[in-house]
Amino acid sequence: MHITIDFGGTNIKIGLIEEGKLAAKTAIPAYSEQGLSPRLPAVExxxxxxxxxxGATLENCRGVGLALPGIVDADRRQLLSIPEKYKDAVGFDFGGWVEKVFGLPFIMENDARAALIGEVVHGAARGCRDAIMVIFGTGIGTAAMMEGKVVRGRHYQAGILGGHLTTDIHGEACTCGNTGCLEAQASHWALRARAGRYPGFADSVLAEDSLGYEDVIQAAQRLEDWAVRLVESLIEHWSAGIVNLIHAYDPETVILSGGLMKSADHILPQVTKRILASAWTPWGIPRFVVAADPETSVLLGLSHLLSCR
Ligand SMILES: [Zn+2]
Incomplete structure (x- = not known):
């Protein structure tokens, strides 16, 4: 049995995995803006x-897997960089904490890479050797697998910065310091600023509330003009970002995940049509699949990495 912990920005998901299957799962609030250390007793x-x-015990467990957003050195098992959340986690002694609390071997990985591995081993892209993952959450997380190997790169940042591929060089300021990143143009956190640029949004009932993907898509279905124009723009950015990833990593399968996929029926046909019209793939057409259980795929991916140690 493996203990798997996914330190998300909003919730920390914790699962016990037995033989590639989820035996039990729970989640606690992350309060990630307050840092990592204050939450570790609650995780324990x-x-x-x-x-x-x-009825399981620590004696039944053979390892601990940790997933974090940000750039993770999977060899030295350290977090190298993270935007805004869990500030104290960079340079944190995860090995010391795992040893003290669990006394078990452990692995660490970026959350999107763990999700990709989970999807390839157990989920929507089972058996696939060449895949990219795009997770539309608060930000946009990505990961890539080429010829059966998850792409990490010399500095552990290859594949995972797809949300920071530029889709508009004259676009919005991004949290990473660049301009016009896919994430700054078309992620959940960018929606309010993007919507505010269209006339009519200030008069919308949505102007007062937090704004999610579904809110915007539903407003477009009601034919609110600002939302129709915004969704057209979002589809352009999502498609451009995925085309960039297809050109970079040569996948056969594109795995889509995250909160936006609740609206997959409405937006996927348009996004895939646009991608297929613009991607250069003379070998054929990439397959698009939607993750069925995104939270669990991260935990299953961590468990698989522990099994491969
Ligand atoms: Zn960026």
Whole structure:
């Protein structure tokens, strides 16, 4: 059995994985803006509660897998860089914490890479050797696998910075310091600023609330003019970002995941049509699949990495 922990920006998901199957799972709030260290006692307690609920014990466990957003050195098992959240996690002694609390071997990986591995081993892209993953969450996380190997690169940042591929050189300022990144143009966190640039949004009932992908798409379906124009633009950016990833990593399968996929029926046909019209893939047509259980795929991916150690 493996203990797997996904330190997300909003929630920390914790799972016990037995033989590639989820035996138990729980989630606690992350409060990630307050840092990582203050949440570790609650993580420890959540694992204990899972043990009590399932009858499992630490003696049953053979390893611990940790996933974090940001650039993770999977060899030295350190977090190298993270935007805004879990500030104290950069340089944190994860090995010391795991040893003290669990006394087990452990692995660490970027969350999108773990999700990609989970999808390829157990999920929507099972058996695929050449795939890219695009996760439309608060930001846009990506990962790539080429010829059966997850792409990490010399500095562990290859494949995972697809949200920071430029889709408009004259676009919005991004949290990474660049301009016009896919994430700054078309992720959840960018929606409000993007919407505010269209006349009519200030008069919309949505102007007062937090703005999600579904809100914008539903407003477009109601034919609110600002939303129709914004969704057209979002589709252009999502498509351009995915075309860039297809050109970079030569995938056969494009795995799509995250909150935006709740609206997959409405936006996927338009996004895939646009991608296929612009991608240069003389060998054929990439297959598009939607992750069925995105949260679990991260945990299963971590467990697989532990099995491969
Ligand atoms: Zn950026």
């Amino acid at each position: 307690q959540a694992v204990k509660t899972l043990f009590e609920e399932t």
